[in-house]
Amino acid sequence: MAKTTLRADARRNTEKLRVAALLVFQEKGLHAPLDEIAQRAGVSSGTLYNRFGSREALIDAVVPELAAQSLGKVAKRALAERDPWDGFAGYVMGVCELQASCPALNDVISRRYASEQLTVICRVTEERERYIIERAQREGLLRADFTREDLLFVFWSTAMLVRHSADAAPDAWRRSVGFLLDGLRAGAAHPLPAEPLTRDQMEEVMFRLGEVGAI
Amino acid sequence: MAKTTLRADARRNTEKLRVAALLVFQEKGLHAPLDEIAQRAGVSSGTLYNRFGSREALIDAVVPELAAQSLGKVAKRALAERDPWDGFAGYVMGVCELQASCPALNDVISRRYASEQLTVICRVTEERERYIIERAQREGLLRADFTREDLLFVFWSTAMLVRHSADAAPDAWRRSVGFLLDGLRAGAAHPLPAEPLTRDQMEEVMFRLGEVGAI
DNA sequence: GGGTATCTTGACGCAAGCCTCAATTTACGT
DNA sequence: ACGTAAATTGAGGCTTGCGTCAAGATACCC
Incomplete structure (x- = not known):
C-alpha cells in the first residue's frame, strides 16, 4: 500500500x-x-x-546496505587468503574489527536488533561462515569440534567487550580474540565440556536477543 | 549518623x-x-x-556476603588443586559457573554494578586471581602473556553469553570458555595482536561499566 | 492564484522506573 | 490509655523514550 x-x-x-x-x-x-x-x-x-x-523500517532503509557491504568485504578477503587458517582467523578478526569500529554494525553482528532485511543478511553471512569454517577444518587447521554457532558466541563476546572498552582501551578486544584463536587451532584442542548448540537453540537465543531488554 | x-x-x-x-x-x-x-x-x-x-545501600546490605562467600569458595577450591593449571582452569570455570547460576553474582563479577562493599570484594578477589595466575605461569602451564586484566575480559564475555543464553542453552558458555582455556595453555600461545591493559585502563573501563547505560 | 490533497508539527498520552513528601498510622514510654 | 516521636504510605513529580493526532502549513494541479 x-x-x-x-x-x-x-x-x-x-x-x-x-x-x-x-x-x-x-x-x-x-x-x-x-x-x-x-x-x-x-x-x-x-x-x-x-x-x-517504525524504527525497524528506518533501520531497514539504511543499515542493510552498510552491513552487506562491510561483511561482504571481510568475507571476500578471507576467501582470497591462500591459507585456510589465515582465512578463518582473518575473517574473525575482520568481523570483530567491524564491531569495534561501528556500533551499528556491532548491533547487527551481535543480533541486538533483528529486522527483516538484517535477518536476510544474517542468513547470507551464515552460509559464508560455514564455508570458511569448513575449509579450515578440512585441512586440519581449525579444530574439528568448532561450529558456526560457536562463532556467533565469539562475536557476542566481542560485542560486549567493545561496547565497554571502546574509549578506554580500543584495542583490548584484540587480545581476547587472540587468545581465543589460539584455542581454536587444531593443535590446541582438548575435549570440550558441552555439546554444540543446535540451530534451534541458536534461533531461540537470537530471538530473545532481539527482544525487550536488549541489554 | x-x-x-x-x-x-x-x-x-x-x-x-x-x-x-x-x-x-x-x-x-x-x-x-x-x-x-x-x-x-x-x-x-x-x-x-x-x-x-538507596539501591546501593540495599545491595551493600545483602549482596556482599553472598558474593564473598561464593567467590571465596571457588578460589579456595582452586588453590587446593595440586596442579596449578587445573587450579587456574577450575577457577575460571568456577567463576563462570557462578555467573551462570545467579544474575546477581553475574553482575558483581562483571562489574555491572559498583558499590562500596562490592568494590572491596573485587579488590580481595583481584589479589587471589593474581596469585592463581602467577602460580600457573611459574610452572609454564599458563601462557606467560596472560594478565589478570585479561581474565576480567573472560568474565565479561561470559557475562554476556550467560545473560542471553541462560534459558535456551544453559551450557553454551562452557564451550566458549573451553575454547578460551585451550588458547591459554602455554603450548598454544602465539603472539598477541595488542598490549595488555594497564591497571588504569582497567579502572577506566570498569568505571564506565558502573555508569549509566550498564547495557 | 485558488482549492485540495498531502505533509509537517509539536504537544500530548503512555510506560517504566526513580525518588520524595505531606498525610496518616503505629509503637512505645510513662 | 494517652501523647508523641517514629514509621509507613502511596500518590505524584521527575526522566527518557515511544508513538499519535488534530491543527496548521505547504506543494501541486488546474
Missing part, C-alpha cells in the same frame, strides 16, 4: 532522515533515540514516523 | 526487605526494579527508601 509518489518536500525529508539516521546509528547503535535522528535531520519526530512508520 | 535503635516494626520491615531483596537480586540481577522488592516484602516503596536510602 506504499504511496508510489511523494510530494517533493516529503521526498526531501525522507532523504534528510536517511542521512541523519545513518549517522546516528553508526555513532550510537541501532537503539539510538529516534528523536535525535529527527532533530539531526531538522525535522519533527512526527515526520520521521510519517515517512518510515 | 545512623540511628542505632529502630522501632520494632521498622526492624521487621528491614528484615523483610533484606530477604526480598536477596531473592529478587538473585533472580533478576542488581538492576531489578526496587518497587518489585518492596512489593515482595509486602511494604511500600517509600519504606524501602526509608530503611535503606
Whole structure:
C-alpha cells in the first residue's frame, strides 16, 4: 500500500532522515533515540514516523546496505587468503574489527536488533561462515569440534567487550580474540565440556536477543 | 549518623526487605526494579527508601556476603588443586559457573554494578586471581602473556553469553570458555595482536561499566 | 492564484522506573 | 490509655523514550 509518489518536500525529508539516521546509528547503535535522528535531520519526530512508520523500517532503509557491504568485504578477503587458517582467523578478526569500529554494525553482528532485511543478511553471512569454517577444518587447521554457532558466541563476546572498552582501551578486544584463536587451532584442542548448540537453540537465543531488554 | 535503635516494626520491615531483596537480586540481577522488592516484602516503596536510602545501600546490605562467600569458595577450591593449571582452569570455570547460576553474582563479577562493599570484594578477589595466575605461569602451564586484566575480559564475555543464553542453552558458555582455556595453555600461545591493559585502563573501563547505560 | 490533497508539527498520552513528601498510622514510654 | 516521636504510605513529580493526532502549513494541479 506504499504511496508510489511523494510530494517533493516529503521526498526531501525522507532523504534528510536517511542521512541523519545513518549517522546516528553508526555513532550510537541501532537503539539510538529516534528523536535525535529527527532533530539531526531538522525535522519533527512526527515526520520521521510519517515517512518510515517504525524504527525497524528506518533501520531497514539504511543499515542493510552498510552491513552487506562491510561483511561482504571481510568475507571476500578471507576467501582470497591462500591459507585456510589465515582465512578463518582473518575473517574473525575482520568481523570483530567491524564491531569495534561501528556500533551499528556491532548491533547487527551481535543480533541486538533483528529486522527483516538484517535477518536476510544474517542468513547470507551464515552460509559464508560455514564455508570458511569448513575449509579450515578440512585441512586440519581449525579444530574439528568448532561450529558456526560457536562463532556467533565469539562475536557476542566481542560485542560486549567493545561496547565497554571502546574509549578506554580500543584495542583490548584484540587480545581476547587472540587468545581465543589460539584455542581454536587444531593443535590446541582438548575435549570440550558441552555439546554444540543446535540451530534451534541458536534461533531461540537470537530471538530473545532481539527482544525487550536488549541489554 | 545512623540511628542505632529502630522501632520494632521498622526492624521487621528491614528484615523483610533484606530477604526480598536477596531473592529478587538473585533472580533478576542488581538492576531489578526496587518497587518489585518492596512489593515482595509486602511494604511500600517509600519504606524501602526509608530503611535503606538507596539501591546501593540495599545491595551493600545483602549482596556482599553472598558474593564473598561464593567467590571465596571457588578460589579456595582452586588453590587446593595440586596442579596449578587445573587450579587456574577450575577457577575460571568456577567463576563462570557462578555467573551462570545467579544474575546477581553475574553482575558483581562483571562489574555491572559498583558499590562500596562490592568494590572491596573485587579488590580481595583481584589479589587471589593474581596469585592463581602467577602460580600457573611459574610452572609454564599458563601462557606467560596472560594478565589478570585479561581474565576480567573472560568474565565479561561470559557475562554476556550467560545473560542471553541462560534459558535456551544453559551450557553454551562452557564451550566458549573451553575454547578460551585451550588458547591459554602455554603450548598454544602465539603472539598477541595488542598490549595488555594497564591497571588504569582497567579502572577506566570498569568505571564506565558502573555508569549509566550498564547495557 | 485558488482549492485540495498531502505533509509537517509539536504537544500530548503512555510506560517504566526513580525518588520524595505531606498525610496518616503505629509503637512505645510513662 | 494517652501523647508523641517514629514509621509507613502511596500518590505524584521527575526522566527518557515511544508513538499519535488534530491543527496548521505547504506543494501541486488546474
